[in-house]
Amino acid sequence: MSDFTNPVEPFLRTDRMPHIWCPGCGIGTTVNCFARALIESKIDLESLALVSGIGCTGRVAGYVKLDSFHTTHGRAIPFATGLKLANPKLNVVVYSGDGDLSAIGGNHLIHAARRNIDLKVICVNNLIYAMTGGQTAPTTPSHAITSTSPYGSCEPAFNLPHLVEAAGAVYVARWTTFHVRQLARSIAEAFNKKGFSFIEVISPCPTLFQRRNKLGDGLDTMKYYKEKSKVKHGAPTSEVGMTMTGEIIVGKFVDRDRPDYQTMARAQLAESLGDRFVEQAEMVCS
Amino acid sequence: MVERCKACGFCVEFCPTKVLALSSAFNSKGYHPPHVVNPEKCSGCDLCGMYCPDFAIYGYKLPNAAPQKGVPDEG
Numbered sequence: 001m002s003d004f005t006n007p008v009e010p011f012l013r014t015d016r017m018p019h020i021w022c023p024g025c026g027i028g029t030t031v032n033c034f035a036r037a038l039i040e041s042k043i044d045l046e047s048l049a050l051v052s053g054i055g056c057t058g059r060v061a062g063y064v065k066l067d068s069f070h071t072t073h074g075r076a077i078p079f080a081t082g083l084k085l086a087n088p089k090l091n092v093v094v095y096s097g098d099g100d101l102s103a104i105g106g107n108h109l110i111h112a113a114r115r116n117i118d119l120k121v122i123c124v125n126n127l128i129y130a131m132t133g134g135q136t137a138p139t140t141p142s143h144a145i146t147s148t149s150p151y152g153s154c155e156p157a158f159n160l161p162h163l164v165e166a167a168g169a170v171y172v173a174r175w176t177t178f179h180v181r182q183l184a185r186s187i188a189e190a191f192n193k194k195g196f197s198f199i200e201v202i203s204p205c206p207t208l209f210q211r212r213n214k215l216g217d218g219l220d221t222m223k224y225y226k227e228k229s230k231v232k233h234g235a236p237t238s239e240v241g242m243t244m245t246g247e248i249i250v251g252k253f254v255d256r257d258r259p260d261y262q263t264m265a266r267a268q269l270a271e272s273l274g275d276r277f278v279e280q281a282e283m284v285c286s
Numbered sequence: 287m288v289e290r291c292k293a294c295g296f297c298v299e300f301c302p303t304k305v306l307a308l309s310s311a312f313n314s315k316g317y318h319p320p321h322v323v324n325p326e327k328c329s330g331c332d333l334c335g336m337y338c339p340d341f342a343i344y345g346y347k348l349p350n351a352a353p354q355k356g357v358p359d360e361g
């Protein structure tokens with residue numbers, strides 16, 4: 001078909017298709033939502049950079065036709081911070097997995113939120129380290145069977161929206177891969193926000209999470225999301241923790257304003273240096 | 287893009303008007319891609335396109351025409 005193309009197509013490195021993600025994996029669905037958000041927000045693609053860490057989700061950086069960076073495991077946020085500080089005009093998106101962002105990269109996550117670095121973080125949370133064979137992650141719900149917890153995980157899981165809100169994020173939302181339109185809208189909204197934005201997307205990993213826990217395939221998981229999700233905008237993030245098969249609270253939880261890192265840095269310099277502080281017209285590397 | 291389909295069934299399940307069904311045909315990887323069973327019911331909403339994790343299907347509205355949609359082998 002000629003005049004019509006899939007809206008996601010212009011954003012893909014089509015020579016790399018088909019991608020490696022398994023049948024029923026939710027990561028591709030999140031990419032559709034991301035593409036729709038880019039279209040809707042009319043963002044200048046020349047100003048956009050996408051940074052991923054390592055993992056199945058980290059592969060996004062290799063599949064999108066944008067200025068994208070596939071960095072080392074856990075270091076997407078510090079890499080993105082460097083990009084943003086060196087070239088504040090960039091819109092910098094971090095697109096990575098729950099393990100990458102909250103385990104090995106967990107310290108970077110909380111400190112970027114604390115400093116309110118102007119980054120848009122999309123965290124695909126499949127409740128597991130998928131790429132390496134399905135090990136327990138900080139996000140794995142208690143009792144889940146994983147390759148490193150064959151008798152069930154005894155650990156409590158991180159509630160990521162609560163964590164990043166407490167650390168200082170200005171925008172926090174959670175959706176599942178069932179909530180495609182809402183997710184696209186949230187991503188577009190985050191582009192209009194200055195400061196640390198965090199969007200968690202609960203996503204199926206049928207191959208390693210659902211299979212071991214006898215929760216069916218990707219479609220079964222999508223039906224579970226549809227049935228068990230409750231939209232509660234503004235819900236206290238302390239109350240949105242996830243369990244194995246229980247209710248999933250989704251929605252926009254936090255939308256607030258506070259000065260971002262670069263604004264605070266400038267203010268501090270102006271205060272300390274007084275007349276000696278010279279605002280640079282362009283703080284841009286070329 | 288019928289070759290990209292991995293037969294997850296998302297598009298079939300979440301099409302609001304049940305336009306699609308998985309076919310009995312195989313693509314070269316051995317998956318059964320969807321086909322259109324109720325073309326007249328398609329609104330072109332593109333929910334199938336938003337759900338498809340393999341970028342294998344999408345819907346569109348034809349200008350000045352009855353609603354139609356992109357099917358996997360047209361994308």
Ligand SMILES: Cc1ncc(C[n+]2csc(CCOP(=O)(O)OP(=O)(O)O)c2C)c(N)n1
Binds near residue numbers: 054058099128132
């Ligand atoms: C320094 C380092 N430690 C460990 C690994 C192995 N490793 C690769 S991906 C990954 C976890 C990925 O989990 P997540 O970020 O949740 O991504 P997913 O695959 O689930 O999308 C690990 C531990 C690595 N690549 N580098």
Ligand code: SF4
Binds near residue numbers: 026056126208
């Ligand atoms: S292992 Fe899991 S997360 Fe990785 S591609 Fe397969 S389904 Fe997706």
Ligand code: SF4
Binds near residue numbers: 297
């Ligand atoms: S077209 Fe896409 S959504 Fe539909 S069955 Fe195939 S891979 Fe799944």
Ligand code: SF4
Binds near residue numbers: 301332354
């Ligand atoms: S575009 Fe048509 S086939 Fe696709 S989800 Fe909408 S109504 Fe169904």
Ligand SMILES: [Mg+2]
Binds near residue numbers: 098099125126137
């Ligand atoms: Mg993961």
